[in-house]
Amino acid sequence: MELLDVIGVFAFALSGGLVGVRRHFDIFGILTLAVVTALGGGIVRDLLLGITPPRNITNLPLVVLALGAGLFTFFFEGTVERLRRLVLVADAVGLAAFCVTGTLTAINAGHPGMEAILVGVITAAGGGAIRDVLAGQVPSVFSPELYALPALLGSVLVDVTQRLGLGGPLTQWLVVALVCALRIAAVKFNWKSPTPRRPERE
């Protein structure tokens, strides 16, 4: 799982840094967005579960990794933009890894069921939502792109398999692969999540 977490943190930090660069934030803003996007979901997870200080801010390698990815977008934005496809795949890996590890963290803290599922989805989608709020844009996770629903499915699967005694590394890897595949397929085939029938109004 740790490798997945590393990939996820790196990809999420790139996405946060890119938003900061596009908005022409300063170096502090860009690094903050990188760190918040990569680690914010896990920080909220730990606050909800009463784990203080949150593990993500005590984990030196992860923070350094997120800062490094942020610095990379600061200096090499063009490169990251060109590798957009690779970043999308890495982001899908992060989404999948975070929903699984978030759900497991809640279960291991003694909160299976609905709590674990909610916490899993928040871990996976929370960092990106905080990134967007700080950058002054509506969270992209609320747009019709199919993003949070695969994570929700993954969290449910982790919780159900644990209850059935089918949890374990193999199951977890299968769930990660499924969520990741669903997310990539959603991008590739332009799958949308359901929206209300009426047009936007004010």
Place this chain on the structure above:
Amino acid sequence: MELLDVIGVFAFALSGGLVGVRRHFDIFGILTLAVVTALGGGIVRDLLLGITPPRNITNLPLVVLALGAGLFTFFFEGTVERLRRLVLVADAVGLAAFCVTGTLTAINAGHPGMEAILVGVITAAGGGAIRDVLAGQVPSVFSPELYALPALLGSVLVDVTQRLGLGGPLTQWLVVALVCALRIAAVKFNWKSPTPRRPERE
């Protein structure tokens, strides 16, 4: 109190879901706004008081109720809009119920006085503020509509009556009725809260 909480959660979830529908969010965004509006104030309350995980995310019936109300706005937005008046009344009930239960939760956790009053107001108005921030709009609770001040009055009354030994179900119901009546009167008679004399500038 539980009945009031149920009415409040339902009304707040409707208001959150409606904002999501109007913004044309997807199903995930609409359900998230419904849940966050209905349960967010209580979640912040519990985090401030050190109650983890927050009771609102461990309370299955309340979460299901909020999700149900969100689904309802997704499918029947027109109906909810037509029942706008009823929703306003229910929202007033929720505001009143949440400021009373929030204040009492803080007092019971050993934090009477100013802390209890702050926590009560945050419980009542916090969910709506999070809803608005996530939806990319300035919190409506900061507009001149008379909304938070009745909740503030209710929290003060609960704290004072508890100190005077006058707390009890009857007092609490009276406070709920008073806050609710004030809020409905404010809507009906278009009462405004004070604003600075100078016009808006940038």
Place this chain on the structure above:
Amino acid sequence: MELLDVIGVFAFALSGGLVGVRRHFDIFGILTLAVVTALGGGIVRDLLLGITPPRNITNLPLVVLALGAGLFTFFFEGTVERLRRLVLVADAVGLAAFCVTGTLTAINAGHPGMEAILVGVITAAGGGAIRDVLAGQVPSVFSPELYALPALLGSVLVDVTQRLGLGGPLTQWLVVALVCALRIAAVKFNWKSPTPRRPERE
């Protein structure tokens, strides 16, 4: 340190109240912004460190001070605007005081090093960021104005001097003076923090 905290809370509350007045929020919105700007950084600091309820909401004098400053901006916005320079100096004092006290709080809670530095910066810059998000604007701390970097330097210095056994009131006052001087010089000489080379795009 307490005097510095008082100056900082007062200055931050003025800045929060002013944003509310400029946005033409009502009295509740203005007082909320004042309190959140002044005490929000410390509240997040305590939540991250597991100190509940956060000391800033149990500290009656500080809350009253923040409310008083908010009321002052409500009634005498013109005066505060004219004293803009004084407010900038006071804000620099607050920034310096908060990064030092935030870092020390984390160290005293048993979390030196990176955690203390992160917590110090969040304490100093967090209140202003929450103020801006609530007011519907992008956090000014992300703009090229040199604001967070002096606080970051201060937090690092506090952590390093503590490790070297050089901590103590004198060191802390020197750090406060340095951060404060850097921030004031940045305003006076229009120093900017680094931004990416490419122009803003959407």
